[in-house]
Amino acid sequence: MKSFVNKKIFIESNEYTYRVEHLTLEGTCSTDHGPRNVKIKNLLVDKYPVTNQQYSFFLIKTGYQPKDSQRFLEHKPNKKISNLPVVFVSQNDAIAYAKWVGGRLPTDEEWQYIAAGPKYLDWPWGNKFNSSLCNHDGNKLESVNAYRKGESWCGCVDMSGNCWEWTAGIHDDGNHQFALLRGGSYFYAHDHWHVGGGARKNNYHWKLQILNEGMNRAATLGFRCVYDAK
Amino acid sequence: MQNKFKDKKKFIDFSLGSLNLSLVVDKNILLKKLNFIKNINNELFSIRVENKLIPRNKYKIEKVFKKTDVNFTVISIDFSQNFGNDFFKGRISFVQKKKNITDFIFQLSARWHKDIPKKVLLKFPFLINMHKNKNFLKPGDIFDGKIRINKGVWNLHEYPPSIISDNLGNQCLGFEFYDQFPWQANYNLGISEAISNENFEKLETEVQLTRELTDIILMKIYTSSQGREKIFSLWKENTRERYDLRKYHDSQNRWIKKNYLQHFMFAYGEEAFDYKKMEFKIIQIIKEGKEFGGYDSILFWHQYPRLGLDESNQWQLYKYLPKNYKTIKKIVDICHSYNIKFFIPFKPWDIRSNESLDSHAKSLEKFIKATSIDGFFLDTMSSLPDSFLKIQKKFPSFEFCSEGTPREQRQIETLTSSWDQIGDIRRNFTVEINSNFFRFLFPEHPLNLVSRWSVGSDKDLLIKRAAFNGMGMVIWQDIFGCWLPFSIEQKKKIKSLKYILKKYHKCFFGNNSIPLIQTLSKKxxxxxxxxxxxxxxxxxxxxxxxxxxxxxxxxxxxxxxxxxxxxxxxxxxxxxxxxxxxxxxxxxxxxxxxxxxxxxxx
Missing domain, CATH: 2.60.40 (Immunoglobulin-like)
Structure with a gap:
């Protein structure tokens, strides 16, 4: 598989009205879902989610070993899947990588702005769902650049479908810790009691309740980085 | 049953156990007299064909059949009627096999002109008049001054009788419309449900008639001169006879019968998980449980709402816990050292296309061997699949508990424990204190009351409801990430309840218990x-x-x-x-x- 450069895209600072919907199974999602005004600072953002190749390079260069390696890179990245998004990484694993490249994970609000932009688009590519523009309801992960036509207003690719993306921060409501995931994935479980899969809209997040690292890693969960810019 | 048939007056008098009944059989069949209900002079039935009522007093009485045997007494009256170009035949029968229980059977057939069936609607005027009587109680009702209110609930395919009584409440008749097939298309079930409604008098039962006599209605009449409590006992005894309850009786000393308090251990929260040490706080949970009187079992819950994020199935998610299955094994061992049983849940909705109930039974078997868990909680279910039933042959003390109370006969016979779950977050739900008839019909089946979203005063009512029904509870405070704890006062009340359930177990779960006995106050x-x-x-x-x-x-x-x-x-x-x-x-x-x-x- 031919490798490619995961170039950084500049996002100019702006304010936008944040309003998010969350997947409601049972329980609550104790965050302010808006509408509220949010200020986005100047940012650089990865065009694609971090790939297996990029993450493998990070491991080679840093010798990173998670404290708890249960399910860490359980899919065993190799050259054949080098351009697929890296998955089976916890939020800690993602943060470690982001730090190494001089970046961080996007906040939930930043992620939405990167995907929806100042026009508040429902999907990265527009306001109408189009299954040919994302890996939706598929059988497996695909290359992060497989759906370039589905890029967002600023040029970011693979924001909806393929794999969920970690956002920054652990939210704590006093009794629970959780993180917010974005974008949906290729996988679609069959029952309404399951986590709703498939590609997800820009204004949609899912509350992943945090447990041990083995439970925090999944075959459909990756990330992309942002970088503070002047 | 004593009876006499006087040809001229055409009266049939007979007793229904302790009560006497008289029918007039002339050109119609009328209920003439019931010894404690005055002014009963009603048609047993009326028939409407394509919106035309068959005129009263037009039936031809073909035959009256009476037989008294050592085992039973039968009276049946055959009648016929020409109506237009169609011809009807019918039979009314009273069959008494047991003292105080009589079957009333109504059968009907039709020979249609040119063999084209017509729409036929039936009414039962005598039932409608009883329904209007001031002393009539719909199933589960009590008198509240001049009105009647429902204070009994059930959620199973057995329908307690409606009752009509004398003014003192001593002489009573109970009416049951038992139906083996729990589907609304059945006539009996239709009447059973309709009689609980205010507009019963509007009920017309549509029937499809053929050339042969067809059973239309089978009504069981229970009689008592010892109040409505006796009606309940007769119904209970008669109903339970159909059931094979060996599984309960064979296991008289099973631990599940004393599972008064079950703790719902939601894994993703401070109550259950130490985020710093990355381990479950089982000792602390057990310690906190003492405030409730001590947990008898713990239900571990971590698959929902997490399943579906990727392809991992419900068994694989145990592998991802710290130290794989060993975490569960360690927790189970600690629970056992405190004499607490341990459940894990089964999610039927997670069965994948390449899985079967048998394959899940095998997974369960392996899991039991690896961890020594004591029970399987059947999420969203109210029945026990045969694949799981076999597990109990290999692990005789292993138990199953379902989220829903079983409704059908086979379910009740095999699934020997369940939740009594009430409440609905989608509407303004208030916990009501009433009698759960299932609890009294099958006292050997332990129920744990739960209303997951109830808070504040509703939690108070929930505890009162458990106490009123003499049943255990589920202590569920972390509702999938929403923390809804019990107060200190509520914990004390639950502790007190558990104490008495345990102390007076034999009486609480005795076989003679009766719901809604008569009181001296309407409130x-x-x-x-x-x-x-x-x-x-x-x-x-x-x-x-x-x-x-x-x-x-x-x-x-x-x-x-x-x-x-x-x-x-x-x-x-x-x-x-x-x-x-x-x-x-x-x-x-x-x-x-x-x-x-x-x-x-x-």
Missing amino acids: IICNEFSNSFSKQKIYSIYNFGSNKIKGRILKLPSAVKEFKQIYGKDANIKIEKNQNFFYLLANLDIDDVILLNIKFDI
């Missing part, structure tokens, strides 16, 4: 718990009115040897003897639920 409901081998009874009493109640509340069956209030706010209980009767006196505040233990002399 009080009362359940009676007892077994057949002791002179002890426990009464749970609830003041549902809007005023305090002071004075006589119950007439007791005999002289009292000793009595004690065992639950609830002190009600200043006294026993009063007046002539040869014994009365229970109490001071009951609004919404009070109290429980009394009484030992009788006889």
